[in-house]
Amino acid sequence: MEGMSVIVKTVTRWVMGFVLVYGLATVLYGHLTPGGGFAGGVIIACGFVLWVLAYGGRGRHGTAHKVASTLDVVGLAAFLALALAGLTGGVFFLNFLGRGKAFALASGGVIPLMNLAIALKVGASVFLASLVLMALRLPEDEDGELSTLEDAE
Amino acid sequence: MFSPDVPLALLFILVFMVVAADLVALKSKDLLVSVISYGTVGFGLSVTFMILGAPDVAIVQIVVEVIILVLLIRATLGRDRKVVSGEHEPFAAAFAWVAMLLLMAMVLRIVLLPETPAFGQPVMDRLADTPSQHYLSEGLKETGAANAVAAVLLDYRGYDTLGEATVLFTAVVGTMVLLRRRAKKKEAGS
Numbered sequence: 001m002e003g004m005s006v007i008v009k010t011v012t013r014w015v016m017g018f019v020l021v022y023g024l025a026t027v028l029y030g031h032l033t034p035g036g037g038f039a040g041g042v043i044i045a046c047g048f049v050l051w052v053l054a055y056g057g058r059g060r061h062g063t064a065h066k067v068a069s070t071l072d073v074v075g076l077a078a079f080l081a082l083a084l085a086g087l088t089g090g091v092f093f094l095n096f097l098g099r100g101k102a103f104a105l106a107s108g109g110v111i112p113l114m115n116l117a118i119a120l121k122v123g124a125s126v127f128l129a130s131l132v133l134m135a136l137r138l139p140e141d142e143d144g145e146l147s148t149l150e151d152a153e
Numbered sequence: 154m155f156s157p158d159v160p161l162a163l164l165f166i167l168v169f170m171v172v173a174a175d176l177v178a179l180k181s182k183d184l185l186v187s188v189i190s191y192g193t194v195g196f197g198l199s200v201t202f203m204i205l206g207a208p209d210v211a212i213v214q215i216v217v218e219v220i221i222l223v224l225l226i227r228a229t230l231g232r233d234r235k236v237v238s239g240e241h242e243p244f245a246a247a248f249a250w251v252a253m254l255l256l257m258a259m260v261l262r263i264v265l266l267p268e269t270p271a272f273g274q275p276v277m278d279r280l281a282d283t284p285s286q287h288y289l290s291e292g293l294k295e296t297g298a299a300n301a302v303a304a305v306l307l308d309y310r311g312y313d314t315l316g317e318a319t320v321l322f323t324a325v326v327g328t329m330v331l332l333r334r335r336a337k338k339k340e341a342g343s
């Protein structure tokens with residue numbers, strides 16, 4: 001899959017840092033301001049999808065898709081681990097950490113950690129789904145078959 | 154029929170813009186015009202949610218409909234498909250019109266009943282011990298999170314969030330499995 005023009009590549013290079021920082025801020029302050037893990041994760045995934053669209057590169061998708069799958073599973077496992085860790089207090093999904101001062105960054109018990117796990121999970125999922133759909137493009141190959149994920153690796 | 158807190162004129166302008174953009178997206182033959190119109194629909198809906206007092210939903214709406222949808226369409230369709238072609242279907246169109254008019258008449262009948270609560274007015278605060286009132290009054294003290302939506306999603310109803318994360322995971326796994334199967338079939342046939 002070919003990349004885009006020089007203007008798009010340059011602007012992507014400038015804007016990428018802002019997008020990632022904004023996404024991370026939405027995730028980290030998810031228990032204080034609107035947003036949270038889901039929206040923040042999708043914003044971070046959008047940054048990476050923008051990078052892949054601008055720079056293209058058919059042959060380099062193999063590692064990106066393995067890293068994204070791993071992060072996806074790690075995010076879900078972390079969320080499950082936090083839920084099961086509530087069992088130490090006696091109940092599944094118990095919020096077992098201290099509550100902290102209201103409106104502080106370190107408050108809300110287990111909620112900021114769950115936000116991070118959800119952001120990892122959702123961001124990796126959205127990025128992986130976009131990558132997989134970008135590898136399968138509707139115009140057909142030479143022998144008439146639709147291309148698949150294997151062609152991108 | 155409408156609660157006095159709702160900015161009615163702005164809401165009607167936004168709804169009109171969303172419906173007009175939807176019609177443009179459906180009737181246009183050029184795919185780029187369609188995609189941009191869908192972006193306008195998402196933007197209009199997001200501003201609607203924001204002025205109705207739901208900033209979390211507004212953020213998710215912008216991110217998912219405007220950004221992800223446009224990126225996915227551009228990424229999957231590529232540059233080769235420019236126009237949409239197809240024949241007119243008069244029976245399907247007539248049926249759709251009749252169904253839509255019936256639905257609108259039904260909705261109007263229900264909305265104009267005197268017992269229906271006003272639009273924009275919360276319904277579940279008539280009783281003091283409903284769960285929603287408990288979440289709003291005790292949320293900050295019990296969970297420590299200032300954002301009530303985050304407190305409900307990740308603390309009070311965390312199990313539903315686990316289910317939703319599982320659904321997303323299954324969707325991605327299913328997509329990847331379906332695409333691999335086609336490669337195996339190609340190898341087996343050749």
